[in-house]
Amino acid sequence: MAEFQSRLMTQRERRRLGQVRKSFEAGLEQQAKGGSIAIEFFATCVDYIKAAMDRLHAQDQRIYDFLKPHVPDSDSQGTAILDNLDMRLSKSRVALDKLVAARDTYRAKGAAGWADFKATVAMFMDVYFNTLMKGQHSTLEMQDKIFTEATWIAVAGISEDSLQIEATQFAMVKRQAPAGADPDSFKAGPPPAAPKN
Numbered sequence: 001m002a003e004f005q006s007r008l009m010t011q012r013e014r015r016r017l018g019q020v021r022k023s024f025e026a027g028l029e030q031q032a033k034g035g036s037i038a039i040e041f042f043a044t045c046v047d048y049i050k051a052a053m054d055r056l057h058a059q060d061q062r063i064y065d066f067l068k069p070h071v072p073d074s075d076s077q078g079t080a081i082l083d084n085l086d087m088r089l090s091k092s093r094v095a096l097d098k099l100v101a102a103r104d105t106y107r108a109k110g111a112a113g114w115a116d117f118k119a120t121v122a123m124f125m126d127v128y129f130n131t132l133m134k135g136q137h138s139t140l141e142m143q144d145k146i147f148t149e150a151t152w153i154a155v156a157g158i159s160e161d162s163l164q165i166e167a168t169q170f171a172m173v174k175r176q177a178p179a180g181a182d183p184d185s186f187k188a189g190p191p192p193a194a195p196k197n
Helices: 003-032 039-070 076-135 140-146 149-156 160-176
Strands: none
Touching: 003 039, 003 076, 003 160, 039 076, 039 140, 039 149, 039 160
């Protein structure tokens, strides 16, 4: 698979993750306003987010692993960038594990687990936007200098199996989505910034 195609597939994965995240948030908002959203909708969203984030983490880990040997200890700026990437990955993995555990508890407890589940989702989203994604382009200059086409293809890790798994999980979210929360109805991207006073 050529580098260009791998990059397109990676962008598609990240776009669809954004769409599922917005679908998830729409369902959460409906539930918070008194709606009756099936737990399985939230569960399938978390399944999708877990799989997508695991792939995102793996890609970022490979970026770190490929770059690390090229950054000497004397390069304080490069070392700081990689240390920051490592820190962001660690925090994101912990937040993802907590999200999955909260999903399982919500499934087991039903309505009694809603408040904790909702709070854990908010924590996860904060880490996702303000820790992981905020620095996602920090290594681009280093990648441009060091990565070959083969390196980028290896980093992307796109395969027919991964594409099929993603498509199946996306379809499951669509099937479970309540009215107003179809992931295909959303554009990817961060939520709008809060208005300034």
